[in-house]
Amino acid sequence: MEAILKRTAQRVHESEDEKLLIEQAQNGDREAFEQLVRRHDRDILRLAFHMLGNREEAREVFQETFLKAYRSLGRFRFESSFYTWIYRIATNVSLDHLRKRQTLKEEISYESDTEMHPDRPALKDTLAATTYYSNPERRLYGKEVGQKIQDALKTLSEKERLVFELRHYQGLRLKMIGEIMGSTEETAKNYLFRATQKLRAYLTNV
Amino acid sequence: MNVNCKDYQHQITLLLYNELDERTRGELELHLRECGVCKDAFESERAMHSVLAEDTPSWDVPSDLLLESRKALADALDRMENKRSWWRMPAFSVVFTPMRLLESAALITMGLALGVYVSNQQARVAPPVALNSSANSQSPAIPRNGTISNLQVINADPSTGQVELAGEVSQPLRFHGKIEDDTVRQLLFSALRDANNPGSRLKAVEVLSQKPTDESIEEALINALVYDDDPGVRMRAVEGLKTFANEQHVRAAFMHTLQNDENAGIRIAAIDALLARNAKDPELAQKLTEATKKDDNPYIRTKVLQFVGSTK
Numbered sequence: 001m002e003a004i005l006k007r008t009a010q011r012v013h014e015s016e017d018e019k020l021l022i023e024q025a026q027n028g029d030r031e032a033f034e035q036l037v038r039r040h041d042r043d044i045l046r047l048a049f050h051m052l053g054n055r056e057e058a059r060e061v062f063q064e065t066f067l068k069a070y071r072s073l074g075r076f077r078f079e080s081s082f083y084t085w086i087y088r089i090a091t092n093v094s095l096d097h098l099r100k101r102q103t104l105k106e107e108i109s110y111e112s113d114t115e116m117h118p119d120r121p122a123l124k125d126t127l128a129a130t131t132y133y134s135n136p137e138r139r140l141y142g143k144e145v146g147q148k149i150q151d152a153l154k155t156l157s158e159k160e161r162l163v164f165e166l167r168h169y170q171g172l173r174l175k176m177i178g179e180i181m182g183s184t185e186e187t188a189k190n191y192l193f194r195a196t197q198k199l200r201a202y203l204t205n206v
Numbered sequence: 207m208n209v210n211c212k213d214y215q216h217q218i219t220l221l222l223y224n225e226l227d228e229r230t231r232g233e234l235e236l237h238l239r240e241c242g243v244c245k246d247a248f249e250s251e252r253a254m255h256s257v258l259a260e261d262t263p264s265w266d267v268p269s270d271l272l273l274e275s276r277k278a279l280a281d282a283l284d285r286m287e288n289k290r291s292w293w294r295m296p297a298f299s300v301v302f303t304p305m306r307l308l309e310s311a312a313l314i315t316m317g318l319a320l321g322v323y324v325s326n327q328q329a330r331v332a333p334p335v336a337l338n339s340s341a342n343s344q345s346p347a348i349p350r351n352g353t354i355s356n357l358q359v360i361n362a363d364p365s366t367g368q369v370e371l372a373g374e375v376s377q378p379l380r381f382h383g384k385i386e387d388d389t390v391r392q393l394l395f396s397a398l399r400d401a402n403n404p405g406s407r408l409k410a411v412e413v414l415s416q417k418p419t420d421e422s423i424e425e426a427l428i429n430a431l432v433y434d435d436d437p438g439v440r441m442r443a444v445e446g447l448k449t450f451a452n453e454q455h456v457r458a459a460f461m462h463t464l465q466n467d468e469n470a471g472i473r474i475a476a477i478d479a480l481l482a483r484n485a486k487d488p489e490l491a492q493k494l495t496e497a498t499k500k501d502d503n504p505y506i507r508t509k510v511l512q513f514v515g516s517t518k
């Protein structure tokens with residue numbers, strides 16, 4: 001798999017070849033669309049998995065991202081790279097999900113506060129328990145460090161978290177991150193700076 | 207700490223992410239040798255990077271999650287397409303130079319559907335057909351032995367007389383070659399994806415699993431194992447993959463089979479392949495226990511128990 005993945009990564013920027021695939025997909029070639037998906041789907045899934053922190057929502061974000069891309073591919077005008085375009089969709093979908101989850105949590109805590117639903121706090125715990133860090137895969141690794149990093153990441157704002165994710169874990173350049181956010185490289189730099197300051201304070205002093 | 211130190215500390219972040227140009231980098235490095243405050247900030251930020259690096263392996267996406275997500279997406283696309291099936295172009299079109307929308311007076315787009323005969327691994331490719339029509343030419347060159355189907359008028363503009371059509375041209379194909387040959391492999395992969403033709407998928411998987419020496423073949427077999435609706439095809443894919451059952455991605459595919467394949471025979475083939483190539487692996491034992499805890503097949507459960515015992 002490693003070799004296959006490396007090959008996939010190398011292909012990412014083979015833009016001429018990709019342009020052709022996009023045109024085929026725009027003309028209704030599903031096979032071409034699936035090839036495009038295969039070039040980027042691992043990256044998109046990783047982004048979704050990191051941002052949402054659990055398998056179920058990661059899968060939902062993954063699917064929503066590519067279905068959106070499928071429906072709107074006809075409007076793709078090669079003004080950005082396909083990679084940037086698909087990342088932009090994925091980050092928007094991820095942020096939507098995070099906001100929805102926030103709303104849900106607020107509703108639940110409101111209901112549990114009213115003590116109308118004694119079973120609701122349990123549901124809230126369930127939500128928390130479905131996070132990435134309670135997945136069995138994670139337990140195999142250093143749980144303490146992992147937990148600490150997770151806690152540190154929670155101190156970041158949504159945008160700081162996103163920029164940090166894209167730069168640190170996805171390895172994207174700040175220039176591209178600016179484009180993905182529909183903003184500038186300078187803005188992305190500032191978010192990254194703020195994120196690293198917070199993480200540094202949390203991870204090296206606690 | 208001089209007035210510029212705040213700027214330098216911004217640059218430290220960028221330095222560690224390799225986002226500084228050569229000149230700025232040189233200036234910063236010079237400053238770090240002179241300024242204790244910034245040097246401390248640099249060391250602290252570098253320490254943060256090492257803490258983060260300790261946990262990096264756990265940030266990998268589980269392979270089975272990728273497989274699940276791909277499958278769910280493919281199913282969702284299928285459902286969308288069933289609602290407008292004409293939209294679907296033949297699976298083969300990607301192998302060859304595709305038809306493009308031509309920016310000429312009359313736009314005609316055609317997909318090329320090729321019938322593949324995979325018999326004794328011998329087939330011959332007819333040249334792909336690109337159809338286009340300009341204002342000057344009379345009609346597109348439709349191959350003499352080809353047939354057109356699913357013809358659709360996509361756009362028609364009465365004011366200019368421009369028409370855009372889409373459809374499929376089918377023509378027979380024969381191709382001779384060895385499996386090492388890229389075209390042969392691509393044809394076999396196409397045959398393996400031909401949803402309407404399980405017989406040809408079975409033939410293709412048989413041929414491919416004889417010599418799964420190439421990563422692209424391995425990938426195609428994994429896709430067949432995970433996605434194919436036909437149990438015969440999936441069983442053949444297990445056969446082709448079993449010698450690689452110690453490799454991470456093949457293991458992930460087999461785990462997926464154990465958890466999701468309805469066919470007990472295929473699950474049995476997968477567990478046998480996994481156990482034959484992975485001795486005394488406690489991590490695998492744990493995953494297998496997890497994956498098969500709801501399996502109603504006694505053979506599989508016994509095998510897993512034996513394997514778990516062997517790791518203790």
Ligand SMILES: [Zn+2]
Binds near residue numbers: 207208210214241242
């Ligand atoms: Zn300084």
